[in-house]
Amino acid sequence: MCHLLADTPTELHAMVDRIGVARRWYQHSASTPHYDIAKGKRALAIAHGALEVDRHELVAIIRRIHDAIRRRTTVGLAWAEDLRCTRGFAQT
Numbered sequence: 001m002c003h004l005l006a007d008t009p010t011e012l013h014a015m016v017d018r019i020g021v022a023r024r025w026y027q028h029s030a031s032t033p034h035y036d037i038a039k040g041k042r043a044l045a046i047a048h049g050a051l052e053v054d055r056h057e058l059v060a061i062i063r064r065i066h067d068a069i070r071r072r073t074t075v076g077l078a079w080a081e082d083l084r085c086t087r088g089f090a091q092t
Helices: 008-017 038-045 055-071 073-087
Strands: 003-004 033-037
Touching: 003 008, 003 038, 008 033, 008 038, 008 073, 033 038, 038 055
Parallel strands: none
Antiparallel strands: 003 033
């Protein structure tokens, strides 16, 4: 298994739709929203434009998402709304 993240919730959900991952695998309760995907789906995601990242790049992506939510940027508000709809999360 591996994690699939994206810059925006729209990109994330669009990718799993393209590669045939059920949305029930959305890890909305995790510290950073993501999908857990099987290695076969990982190869398909890469074929559809996903980028492989190392641990340092992964941490940078996670920080960008958290920072966007905290600063209430357009992307951050999109994440907050997505989380609110999927887990009752409300950004105050």
